[in-house]
Amino acid sequence: MTIALPELPRLMIDDAVKAALLEDWGRAGDITSQATIPADTQARAVIVSRKFGRLSGLGFVESACRQTEGSIRVERLASDGATLEPGTPVARIEGPARAVLACERVGLNYLGHLSGIATATAQFAERIAHTRASIVCTRKTTPGLRAFEKYAVRCGGGANHRFGLDDAILIKDNHIALAGGVALAVKRARAHVGHLVKIEVEVDTLDQLREAMEARPDVVLLDNMGPETLRTAVDIIDARALSEASGGINLETVKAIAEAGVDLISIGWITHSAPTLDLGLDIEIETV
Numbered sequence: 001m002t003i004a005l006p007e008l009p010r011l012m013i014d015d016a017v018k019a020a021l022l023e024d025w026g027r028a029g030d031i032t033s034q035a036t037i038p039a040d041t042q043a044r045a046v047i048v049s050r051k052f053g054r055l056s057g058l059g060f061v062e063s064a065c066r067q068t069e070g071s072i073r074v075e076r077l078a079s080d081g082a083t084l085e086p087g088t089p090v091a092r093i094e095g096p097a098r099a100v101l102a103c104e105r106v107g108l109n110y111l112g113h114l115s116g117i118a119t120a121t122a123q124f125a126e127r128i129a130h131t132r133a134s135i136v137c138t139r140k141t142t143p144g145l146r147a148f149e150k151y152a153v154r155c156g157g158g159a160n161h162r163f164g165l166d167d168a169i170l171i172k173d174n175h176i177a178l179a180g181g182v183a184l185a186v187k188r189a190r191a192h193v194g195h196l197v198k199i200e201v202e203v204d205t206l207d208q209l210r211e212a213m214e215a216r217p218d219v220v221l222l223d224n225m226g227p228e229t230l231r232t233a234v235d236i237i238d239a240r241a242l243s244e245a246s247g248g249i250n251l252e253t254v255k256a257i258a259e260a261g262v263d264l265i266s267i268g269w270i271t272h273s274a275p276t277l278d279l280g281l282d283i284e285i286e287t288v
Contacts, residue, residue, distance in 0.1 A: 005081060005154050007059055012147060017063040020106045030102040043097035043283055046077075047111070049084040050278035053119035056080050056155035057148075060110035061091055069099035081118070081155045090279065104281050112276040113145075114152040120274035121156025123251060124267060128258035133265050135254075136161045136244070140268035149271045161266055169193060170221070171201040182208050186215035200244070209236055216240070222262065223247045230260035 047061065055078055065072040072095030078088065090111075093100055124135045135158040141149045150160045162168040169192075171185045179185035182201060189199045200219035203209045206229065212220060213236065222233050224247035237243050244264040245257050257265060 005151075007080065008148065008151050010059070010063070013059050013063045014067065016144070016148070017060055017106060017110070018067055020109070021064065021067060021103065024106055025102065030098065033098045033101045037097050037101075039096075039098065041097040042095065043100045044092070044094045045100060045281050045283045046089045047091045047093070047108070047279055047281050049086060049088045049090060049115075050280055051084075051086055053084045053115055053277040054122040054156050055082045055084055055090055055115050056118035056152040057111040057114035058091060060114070060148075061093075061107035064103040064107035064110075065093060065095070065100070068103035069096055071095050072099055072103075083122075084115075084277075092284075093281070100281075108279060108281060110148070112279050114148060114155070115277035115279065116274045117149055117152035117271055118156035119277050120270045121153050121158040124254055124265075124270065125157035127251060127255045128265070131258040133245075133258040133262055134159045135270070136264050136266045137271050138246075138266050138268040139164070140272040142271075153270060156270075158270065159264075169197060169199045171199070171217075172221075173202060173204065173223075176202075182212045183215040186212060186217050190215070202246075206232060206236065209233055213237065213240060218242065219244055219264075221246055221266070227256040227260045230257060230262055234261040 058076055058080055062074045065074050072093060075092040077092060078090040084090070121135055128135070137150055137153040137158060138161055146163065150163065153160060162170065169189045171189060176182050176185050179188060182203065186199060186201050198218040200221055201212045201217045202221040202223050203212050204223050209220060219242040220237060221244045222230055225233060225245065230245055234243055242264060243262040244266055245262045246266040249257060249265060249267050254265060
């Protein structure tokens with residue numbers, strides 16, 4: 001299975017990779033390779049998945065290679081969004097051996113991290129594929145890596161929630177407490193923004209939900225509700241707004257939550273705690 005989706009802009013990737021390479025090389029570069037490998041040695045290597053997973057982040061491998069040594073050649077053997085089995089080759093790399101090894105870790109760090117997020121997202125998405133619900137991410141991302149991690153969510157078959165505080169209104173419990181009530185907070189938000197800005201409000205109880213619906217939000221976040229309560233909430237909403245379930249959802253509970261009829265299921269875990277997918281670079285040929 002491969003998911004076709006637009007790649008991240010090269011400029012964004014290059015800036016992040018440049019900073020990572022500088023961090024890794026320090027003051028003198030890869031002194032181990034400099035000490036042990038003759039300068040004219042060429043290497044051919046393949047990046048292989050060690051486990052089952054979903055691929056994301058090949059652009060970072062290409063950027064790391066390109067910024068280390070322009071003569072390194074990278075051949076993609078798989079596409080972002082591809083499903084991987086143990087032993088699946090995802091890219092072949094050829095070029096000066098010292099340069100290949102100097103950029104190996106930076107490329108693999110991004111690739112493993114983003115593929116881990118894509119893999120976690122895919123696991124959730126597969127559990128609810130028979131329902132209408134979609135898995136969405138949150139703002140619980142690594143500082144500076146949000147665009148990349150949200151891209152990885154899309155590679156895993158999920159969708160993106162808002163990217164930041166400026167592209168949609170999400171009225172949460174603290175806003176409600178300080179505003180003086182659910183309906184009042186939604187009404188103030190409606191008066192503050194234009195018709196193109198979506199307004200979502202978080203509710204903890206069915207009574208709060210009924211109050212919120214009087215103010216006509218675009219989306220309602222149903223926080224920490226079980227499947228039975230969610231079914232009632234979906235009935236109350238009655239397609240007048242999108243319904244989003246959130247709060248401590250895991251692989252064991254997501255199916256029942258999706259079957260309650262919600263439109264969206266937001267899960268912070270897929271970006272802030274997904275384990276890295278194990279991918280490695282293996283040398284195939286070395287010639288002097």
